[in-house]
Amino acid sequence: MKNNPERYLAMIRSVQRWGRDSWLPGGLILLSLGMLAGLLLAAAGCSAAAGGASAPVTVQDGNLVPYTVVGIEIPKPLTSKPGDPAEGRKVAVNWLLGNCSVCHKLPIPARFHDMIGPDLDGVGSRYPASVLRLRVVDAKRFNRATLMPAFYKVQGLHLAQGKPLLTAQQVEDVVAYLTTLK
Numbered sequence: 317m318k319n320n321p322e323r324y325l326a327m328i329r330s331v332q333r334w335g336r337d338s339w340l341p342g343g344l345i346l347l348s349l350g351m352l353a354g355l356l357l358a359a360a361g362c363s364a365a366a367g368g369a370s371a372p373v374t375v376q377d378g379n380l381v382p383y384t385v386v387g388i389e390i391p392k393p394l395t396s397k398p399g400d401p402a403e404g405r406k407v408a409v410n411w412l413l414g415n416c417s418v419c420h421k422l423p424i425p426a427r428f429h430d431m432i433g434p435d436l437d438g439v440g441s442r443y444p445a446s447v448l449r450l451r452v453v454d455a456k457r458f459n460r461a462t463l464m465p466a467f468y469k470v471q472g473l474h475l476a477q478g479k480p481l482l483t484a485q486q487v488e489d490v491v492a493y494l495t496t497l498k
């Protein structure tokens with residue numbers, strides 16, 4: 317190449333010409349690079365937002381046991397004593413306690429039940445205990461407009477007089493019962 321200055325010069329020129337004439341492809345390349353960067357930034361923004369939505373929130377409501385909500389779950393039980401499904405079943409059907417059957421169909425014989433909420437038969441195979449726990453504790457965290465009462469909440473409830481509908485242990489018992497409804 318060095319021995320052939322003419323060819324060398326011609327090559328330089330053609331490169332220069334390409335540079336001059338090729339503002340369009342060059343611009344397109346820049347534009348697509350810009351769009352790619354934009355997309356990457358948007359994706360990063362989305363994942364940051366999603367991360368934000370499931371960031372753990374610790375709830376300290378009056379003198380109730382504090383619990384941590386992660387997304388749609390309360391991963392840790394409220395009590396150290398494991399829930400008892402037989403007790404939970406009693407709480408669920410007791411009109412003065414859970415009274416779940418006033419709104420939900422439950423697999424229990426010869427009972428009057430309404431159909432305001434979904435049939436709870438099989439709910440144990442649809443959701444893990446952690447999701448069921450948040451549903452029972454405070455279903456409004458899942459769906460603001462739900463008719464389902466928050467069973468472990470006093471804040472903002474005027475009639476509760478500092479007492480939740482269920483105790484922490486009763487919540488765990490009900491959750492244990494729900495997980496048996498496969």
Ligand code: HEC
Pocket residue numbers: 408414415416417418419420432433434435436439442448451452455458459461462463464465467490494
């Ligand atoms: C006043 C009516 C009402 C009562 C009482 C009630 N629920 Fe609900 N529940 C609902 C409604 C309505 C839904 C449907 C989802 C929504 O609206 O958030 C629901 C949804 C659920 C779900 C999710 C079911 C699914 O398949 O997605 C579970 C679990 C649940 N309830 C458990 C209970 C338990 C346990 C009790 C009793 C401790 C109870 N509910 C009491 C109305 C009620």
